[in-house]
Amino acid sequence: MSRVSLEGQVAVVTGGARGVGELLARKLSARGAKVALLGLEPELLKEVSGRLHTESDWWHVDVTDHEAMARVAGEVKERFGKVDVVVANAGVAAGGPFADSDPVAWRRVIEVNLIGGAVTGRAFLPVLTESRGYFLQIASLAAITPAPMMSAYCASKSGVEAFAHSLRAEVGHKGVGVGVGYLSWTDTDMVRGADQDDVMRELRQRLPWPSNRTYPLGPAVDRIVAGIERRSAHVYAQWWLRGMQSVRGYLPGVIATVGRREMRRFEPRLSGVRTGLVGAGGAADEQERTESDRATTA
Template sequence: MSRVSLEGQVAVVTGAARGVGELLARKLSARGAKVALVGLEPDELKRVAARLHTEAESWYADVTDHEAMARVAVEVKERFGKVDLVVANAGVASGGPFVDSDPAAWRRVIEVNLIGGAVTARAFLPVLMESRGYFLQIASLAAITPAPMMTAYCASKSGVEAFAHSLRAEVGYKGVRVGVGYLSWTDTDMVRGADQDEVMRELRSRLPWPSNRTYPLGPAVDRIVAGIERRSSHVYAQWWLRGMQSVRGYLPGVIAGVGQREMRRFEPRLSSVGRGLVGAGGAADEAAHPSTSPHP
């Protein structure tokens, strides 16, 4: 599909205070888009907005709060006159054995990643229908490849992938295109936070190439921007992820076998794995929602 110019378009990016969201906002702005940044870190959001090349404004909102996001959608349209594209990027993660996981933190991963994506879509679909715009749901390699010690994250990303595919069939005839973005381990605060746990870091290092690498943020976001310009149904932040689609049916069985072996190897050390949300973004979410902080 030919590329759509982003000049003068209005883009909404959730989880825009750092990582993928921040750099995506910067690159969209550099291509001429006006940007609405949404997240839970008002000071960081204002800092990002102040550095953009085009008109930009930030909104403090929890993506799981329908009333707040509906208000943001109204205010963004009032501020910019329209909305052309929305990137549901906000996400959190936790790691560790499910049986020992903190129930509140586990639930929060599902709420932010899955319900937050749906709430974002519900809030902005009316204005996207007006502009015949584009909704991009950020998923993950975790939607394609299940992994032990990541039950909440894998469940949430599989969920948003299915949600986006279903939504595409519903709204396509109204002119709204829907895409799913896939990223492997990318150099963000979330991944660096997960790597602070020795067991999680070592377990990841034992994954087969190329899924055991951490990939630079810049090229990954460049690929996402290119996907947005093409209004792509599938956007792959690393080149090899596209090939994973053709073998994904075999992966659960393979990973179940290999995973059992690896979990047996790591079992004596599993009690040391952290139980809360990881990274600076996770810390910000826990600060906004103290009930999700790990319980003793």
């Protein structure tokens, strides 16, 4: 598939303050795209926007708030005149045994990753239809293979994969492209935050190669940019993820067998696993909700 030049196009990136979103914004800008950054950390968003090569702006918004996202979509169009690309990248994660998980954190993973992706799609679909643009939903290896201790994250990423596939079938006749981006463990605040827990880190290290590695951020984002330029239906941030599609039907049974053994091995230590959101992005989300609750009760 031929590549489409990003010069002069307008790209929206959620979760743009750090990690994949921040570097993606920089690389899209370097290719000539104007960038709208959306997220929860206004100071970081402003800083990232100020470093971009092209015209850019930022919006402080919770991707799970459908009214706020609809308003922001209108403001982005008013600011730039159009929207050509939307990347639903915002996400959080929590780990640990489901039975002992924090129900609020577990639910929040679903809300941000799955509902937030759908809210983003709903808000920007009208302007993408006008431009015959492209919507990229960031999923994960977790959408392809289940994993113990990651029930919320796997459920959310399986959900956004299904959402994006469904949306593609609905809007393709209108000229809107929809893609799913798959990433394995990539060097971000989220992954580093998960690795701070000894059990989660050791469990990941015991995964089979190549899924037990942490991959550098730069090459992963380069592949995402190339997928955007091609308006790809599937974007693989690590080369081997494409091959996982052909064996995904066998993976639940394999994981169940291996997981039983590993859970037995780690069971004496499971009570110490942190159950809240992980990483700096998770902390930002928790702070945002705390401040919102205080404002509501004031």
